[in-house]
Amino acid sequence: MSDKNAIAADPKHLPAFDLNTAAWLGAKAEGVEIATLTNTAKAPGLPGAVPVLLKRGTAPGVEGLERLLEPYRQFPARKTGQATAQTFEAFCNLTVRHLTDHSAIFANMDWKKPTLTAVIDYHELAEGHANFGKHRVHYAFPLSEEWQKWVAGDGVKMDQGDFAWFLEDRVAELSSPTEEEKLQYERDFATTIATPAQLVELSRGLQVNVESKVKASTTLQSGEGQIAWEETHSGADGKPLKVPGIFMLNIAPFFMGDKVRIPVRLRYRPAGGKVVWFYQIYRPDQFITQHVRDVLGEAREKTGLPTYEGTPEMPA
Incomplete structure (x- = not known):
């Protein structure tokens, strides 16, 4: 039996090395690998696991895949942005087109510059989860x-x-x-x-x-x-x-x-x-405020959404 075969058959003949040596050998290895990073802390609002890029070699590290994949994106991750309606009818039509079970309409009651804003991705009611509030339809009452x-x-x-x-x-x-x-x-x-x-x-x-x-x-x-x-x-x-x-x-x-x-x-x-x-x-102020409230009630009827006098807590 050759020396090589003897070493393979009997681990006692393997050369001894510690963890530092293993780390050094791993660092010398080249290549990348897609690994999974687990949310072991169960942090709320975060996914249970995310894929990451594990890099080996002389400059080892962990890198998110988003930057690498973003140039190849075929559609946005979520709906964002604010559509501006020039008429009340357009405001209602756009809101109905995008609304979800958790959408809501807010009315700024300032009589000099009243507005309506539909927050499409507003907070969920059943589970109590927060939402981003970044997809909106806005209508600024245009003064005649x-x-x-x-x-x-x-x-x-x-x-x-x-x-x-x-x-x-x-x-x-x-x-x-x-x-x-x-x-x-x-x-x-x-x-x-x-x-x-x-x-x-x-x-x-x-x-x-x-x-x-x-x-x-x-x-x-x-x-x-x-x-x-x-x-x-x-x-x-x-x-x-x-x-x-x-x-x-x-x-x-x-x-x-x-x-x-x-x-x-x-x-x-x-x-x-x-x-x-x-x-x-x-x-x-009284006459214009009452008029805006009437329009807000009409928006509630046309969209079926809850309405509030005020502004949403998250910025646009």
């Missing part, structure tokens, strides 16, 4: 040009000529009060409520007297104001002008949205022989 002009001019003082032209340009957004509105607002504000025709008459009277000096300004028993000028022609018909204290807007605050009826207080102040005019939209 008409509403933006009224809000921009709210409380801004105007001279007589500018205010007269403002009323003429915005006459399409004015509305006659209903009987219920007439009773409510004339009682609450102790003044008369104007029709669009009365406001047009007022604006034309203001244009006639744009260069005139105020002779007298009085408040009538009805709550109306009355302005007389030094010239004989105080109004378009030669009479002192009566100024109502309130009028109604019938306007769509949001582009292609439903119209909302909002009362507006009409104000003026005599100053140095002239009159300064301005208006104040009465509690626009």
Whole structure:
């Protein structure tokens, strides 16, 4: 029997070496191997095991496979990103297309910039597991040009000529009060409520007297104001002008949205022989907030999802 065969048959003849020698020999070996890294700590939210790349040789180590495989990805690992809907209908359609059993809709109720956001991958209810919340559909109520002009001019003082032209340009957004509105607002504000025709008459009277000096300004028993000028022609018909204290807007605050009826207080102040005019939209936050709540209820009906007034806890 040869020496080689004798050594193989009898392990006592093998040369002795320790663990350091084995490690050195392993490090000298070349090559890579796909191994499994087990989540022995049972950390929540992590998989039970993941594949890794085990490298041997002069620079041994462990490396994740994701970086190597990512260039060959055929589709994303999960849905992410935020779709922006330009209409409420598009918001509902996109939400329905992607929704899951755990999706939810959040409404930002800021009346100046309200929004709806559907979080498609929201948290699970049954098992209580958290989700990423990175797939969303967003709808920012687009403000109409008409509403933006009224809000921009709210409380801004105007001279007589500018205010007269403002009323003429915005006459399409004015509305006659209903009987219920007439009773409510004339009682609450102790003044008369104007029709669009009365406001047009007022604006034309203001244009006639744009260069005139105020002779007298009085408040009538009805709550109306009355302005007389030094010239004989105080109004378009030669009479002192009566100024109502309130009028109604019938306007769509949001582009292609439903119209909302909002009362507006009409104000003026005599100053140095002239009159300064301005208006104040009465509690626009209440009217717009209620409108957003109505739209939120409609979204709940169309999508079948739970709705919340607020914002999701995770960032977009």
